[in-house]
Amino acid sequence: MLTILFVGDIVGEPGRKAFMHMLPELKHEFGVDVTIANAENAAAGRGLTPKLAQELLSAGADVLTTGDHVWDQPELAPWLQLGDAKVLRPLNYPEGTPGNGSIVLDTPKGRVAVMQLQGRSFIQPPLENPFQLGESEAIRLREEEKANIIFVDIHAETTSEKVSTGYNLDGLVSAVIGTHTHVQTADEIILEQGTAYLTDAGMCGPSIGVLGRERESIIKRFRTSMPAKFPVAGWPVRLCGAVIRVDEQTGKALDIVRIQRMVEKSDLHAS
Template identity: 40%
Template sequence: MRILFLGDVMGRAGRRAISERLAGLRTKLKADLVVVNAENSSGGRGATAGHAQLILESGADCLTLGDHAFDQKDMMSFIDKEPRIVRPLNFARDAPGRGATIISDTRGRKALITQALGQVFMSRPYDDPFSALDAVLRAHPPGGMVQAVLVDIHAEATSEKMAVGHFCDGRASVVVGTHTHVPTADAQVLPRGTAYLSDAGMCGDYDSVIGMEKTEPMRRFITGMPRDRFTPAEGEATLSGVLVETDDKTGLAKNIQPVRDGGRLSQTHPA
């Protein structure tokens, strides 16, 4: 199975790039399954129902969210109606929606998509991501009832993301980090067969401060004083993520390659 995962969609620029280029990118990369993190697709904070639907209609098979999962209030009800959207497993006990879902690819093969929030440096304490993931992975071993398992670890600290990767090694097809919006250079297949990347980066304008128009973040760093609201940058977006190829029998990864399409970080597409 060829799985394309794209990092946090950032505002209007990210949505525009997804709507205009995702279908073509999917075809070019021969992706069987596309998963997109939609965490920041609506003004940089959460996703509205309409924006989530736009990303799905543009070629995504499943969306993950993050710590801003319910910043847009209509997602509270929409997520219960749309099984292709995953919020973090450990968000809150009574949160609406689901922390894991099973999606079929273009050939009918099944993949489990799940997400957890980190605890280190996050805005509020969340439940333990390791125990939350352990329960789901025990129930859905790759190569069994599902042919692949993807884990989105939405966290600040690279150390915590790496720990999750090794915790899931041999139990998931791919573990990929989101949330910090900067693509890392550590794409690898771990010793027991799990593809890993600390952060997929964002689908947004990289002439920015992690997707936000530069002026206000720079003012706050320089002066320590806020003046205006953060607003997403609206230049040409780079679609950032990874392409992972898995073995259907074992559910483990055969290879992982970074994807950077368009904008400032554009590179040659993997074969």
């Protein structure tokens, strides 16, 4: 059995610090073999920088996924052009886009592939068809890369597109977990052909704001319809994600468990 830990969208400095603080404990508690985290909001709540990516990877993440904010920090694109495969951008960008949409890891329990897809409903920019490309890439990873275990982060706005992605890839991949909305859903399931599914993993970000941002500015925007900046909120942080256990021989999921942990700023100094 191989165990995957996935942590939802890391938001700003509080999210980064909570993730790095909690990761050793989570790995020990669940016997984690591979850690994946969505980090597209890690840099002040928008995008990811090479420096922050390296910090999160050094803290114990094996792969970082992204999404529609992947290019918000301009220095990331040239860094990905150099070929750091441990940070993924959505697979369904056009050919020639910097970076990679999938990666294969060699672990003591076998080859593990990670794939990033981005939806097309109510999300920008519009990309290539994730259903067709995701399916063909899953087949390639199985046949050419000999990866029985495949994890998919589907970064999308609508629940229907995420659910449909799960069914479309059922039996081809080990897990399809959604990101982007920052709100964890309660619909974890093992689909009919053995794929673990969860519509949204939630976020690793401030719990007292609105999706990790200061609530006052969000409320003002809704009340006035005027432009506003949305600073990252403060502590405490709610770390959300999922743990998936997979049969390393068949690649089929055995179990999926949602996780939530509250982290206070004082916890960082108490350890």
